[in-house]
Amino acid sequence: MTGTPTTGGGSITITLDGTNRKVTVPLLPGSIGPSVFDIRKLYNDLGVFTYDPGYGGTAACDSKITYIDGDIGVLLHRGYPIEQLAEKSTFLEVAHLLLNGNLPNAREKAEFEAGVLRHTMVHEQLRRFFDGFRRDAHPMAVMCGVVGAMSAFYHDSLDINDPEHRRISAFRLIAKVPTIAAMAYKYSIGQPFVYPRNDLGYAENFLYMMNAVPAEPYHVNPVLARAMDRIFILHADHEQNASTSTVRLAGSTGANPFACIAAGIASLWGPAHGGANEAVLKMLAEIGHVDNVKPFLETVKDKNNHARLMGFGHRVYKNYDPRAKIMQQSCHEVLRELGIKDDPMLDLAMEMEKIALSDPYFVERKLYPNVDFYSGIILKAMGFPTSMFTVLFAVARTVGWISQWKEMIEDPSQRIGRPRQVYTGPTQRDYVPLDQR
DSSP states (O other): OEEEEOGGGSEEEEEOTTSSOEEEEEEEOOSSSOOEEOOTTHHHHHSOOOOOGGGTTOOOOOOSSEEEETTTTEEEETTEEHHHHHHHOOHHHHHHHHHHSSOOOHHHHHHHHHHHHTTOSOOGGGHHHHHTSOTTSOHHHHHHHHHHHGGGTOGGGOOTTOHHHHHHHHHHHHHHHHHHHHHHHHHHHTOOOOOOOTTSOHHHHHHHHHHOBTTBOOOOOHHHHHHHHHHHHHTSOOSSOHHHHHHHHHHTTTOOHHHHHHHHHHHHTSTTTTTHHHHHHHHHHHHOSGGGHHHHHHHHHOTTSOOOOTTBOOSSOSSOOHHHHHHHHHHHHHHHHTTOOOOHHHHHHHHHHHHHHHOHHHHHTTOOBOHHHHHHHHHHHTTOOGGGHHHHHHHHHHHHHHHHHHHHHTOTTOOOOOOOOOOOSOOOOOOOOGGGO
16 A cells, blocks of 8 residues: 655545555644544545554544643643643633633633532432442442433433533533542441532532531631642543543443443543552552662563553653643642641652653653652542542543533534454354364
């Protein structure tokens, strides 16, 4: 197969070797970032597919929501740098931005926040679902089940072709997933569920539902609430990652939004995706002391050893993850607020970052700290058990998932997802009766 660019570089003509069959593939530009070749007619005209395991070089959709340049470490939401949003905005402002394409004005902000707060409570019968889980069930297992079951309770907003139904479903998911997450935690530790308070902000309300008990008053620490809000912002959306692609693929079938988000939660559960910050803490605990950091990194460099450096490197970022810098700052703020001056985990993390960023082995491979490297330390300091780390990720990412789902549903060119394959199994063969095998 050979390819020849046409005049102007706006397309390429591909000719199948040994035949007269050829196809002209147009080049589709993005507003920023690399252009893509439109290969939709490749099979019809040439009878071949492209091969791209993991879809690392394939654009499955066009989107206006999030842009990443991994080579220079850039993350934009609707054009706004993540650094500016994390410093100046709030999570619900970012949610409005992702869903609607713009930062809200004062009236829009008030209406959006009121719309979310009106939906923070869950149907009372949902409480009974929790009784069916073992007390030691992983909270992500509970999240998958309960979020998926929401479609059985809120069937008045399941018409995906109705814009008002989509709007209400978005509000319900953004508002109720934190409530369900807090209920999953309370159930696991044997404490009573705490109902949401609509006089609190989004992150404040979540911390309240997680930590309050009926027997005594609970006051949310504003520094911790701001750190929680920032963590939510940093995890709100990240382009076409595994869980977002799962949501889009499920949504392409016409599945209801609650089922699609439950599918995203299941995908996020994997340790290579949402469970990475939990893996960082496990790695640091195994290292144990700063004196063991150098020997550990030597085992990582040994190709015959299976030790893995968790929290460094990223599938997309080949530079410093911009979210990691913000998370490092939040980490110090939280530890200072809580009076944690000498945290062994933080000391280990700082030493590991220092050595890895100066070691030619890691520098040449562009293994920089990612967002998971510090988020686990923050969450541990705030009292969250490691089993809840991925749940918090799901709470934040629900906004990105529902925004991506909404964009996909409203795209007139969207079709049901149907990846192709290279078949490498046996060729056709005849059935052999049991007594002759």
